[in-house]
Amino acid sequence: MADSFPIPLALLPLRLVIGIGFLAHGLAKWTRGPAKFGLLLQQAGLPFPFHTAWLVTLLEVFGGAALIVGFLVTLVSIPLAISMAVVILTVQGRYGFSSVNTVGLTPSGPVFGPPGYEINLLYIVGLLALALSGPTALSIDHVSWRPNFRGSEPARPGGL
Numbered sequence: 741m742a743d744s745f746p747i748p749l750a751l752l753p754l755r756l757v758i759g760i761g762f763l764a765h766g767l768a769k770w771t772r773g774p775a776k777f778g779l780l781l782q783q784a785g786l787p788f789p790f791h792t793a794w795l796v797t798l799l800e801v802f803g804g805a806a807l808i809v810g811f812l813v814t815l816v817s818i819p820l821a822i823s824m825a826v827v828i829l830t831v832q833g834r835y836g837f838s839s840v841n842t843v844g845l846t847p848s849g850p851v852f853g854p855p856g857y858e859i860n861l862l863y864i865v866g867l868l869a870l871a872l873s874g875p876t877a878l879s880i881d882h883v884s885w886r887p888n889f890r891g892s893e894p895a896r897p898g899g900l
Contacts, residue, residue, distance in 0.1 A: 749876070749877040751869065752877045752879075754870065755807055755808075755870055757866075758804075758807055758867065760808065761804070762800045762801075762803055762807065762863075763800065763808065764804070765800050765804075766797055766798070766801035766802075769797040770797055770801060774797045775790060784830055784831050785830075799819055800823075803816045807870070810875065810878065810880050810881050810882060811880040813876070814871045814881075817867040817871040820863070821863070824861075824864045825864060832856055833856075833857055835853065835855060836857075837856045837857060838855075838858055839855045839856055839857075841855065
């Protein structure tokens with residue numbers, strides 16, 4: 741029965757959720773102003789923090805939108821995954837794996853510390869699955885997917 745469920749359709753929710761996640765985070769940076777995000781990057785000690793803030797903001801907005809519509813998914817997944825790896829290495833890696841770090845309990849509820857790299861790792865693995873799977877259902881890539889010039893293997897839009 742599992743064999744009858746088409747892979748392109750099975751990965752559609754993953755593509756949409758990851759795309760919406762990146763778009764939401766990118767739009768949050770955009771509406772607050774990438775310069776504010778640049779200050780955070782500066783405090784983290786990243787080089788060229790304000791240029792990086794603009795680059796990451798635009799990558800998340802346009803990369804997230806591209807994932808949602810399924811446009812050049814393989815190609816877009818690479819810089820998005822790299823950005824998640826950089827966040828793990830520069831910021832969240834020191835806080836451990838768990839994205840929910842409870843550091844205390846008060847009468848009003850739990851107190852949470854900085855998040856670990858768990859969600860970033862899930863994003864990376866999800867992007868890897870999308871990049872290697874080929875076009876998914878309801879995507880621009882799926883509509884434009886055609887056999888290569890020899891007719892032996894399908895050409896994969898956006899990449900590898």
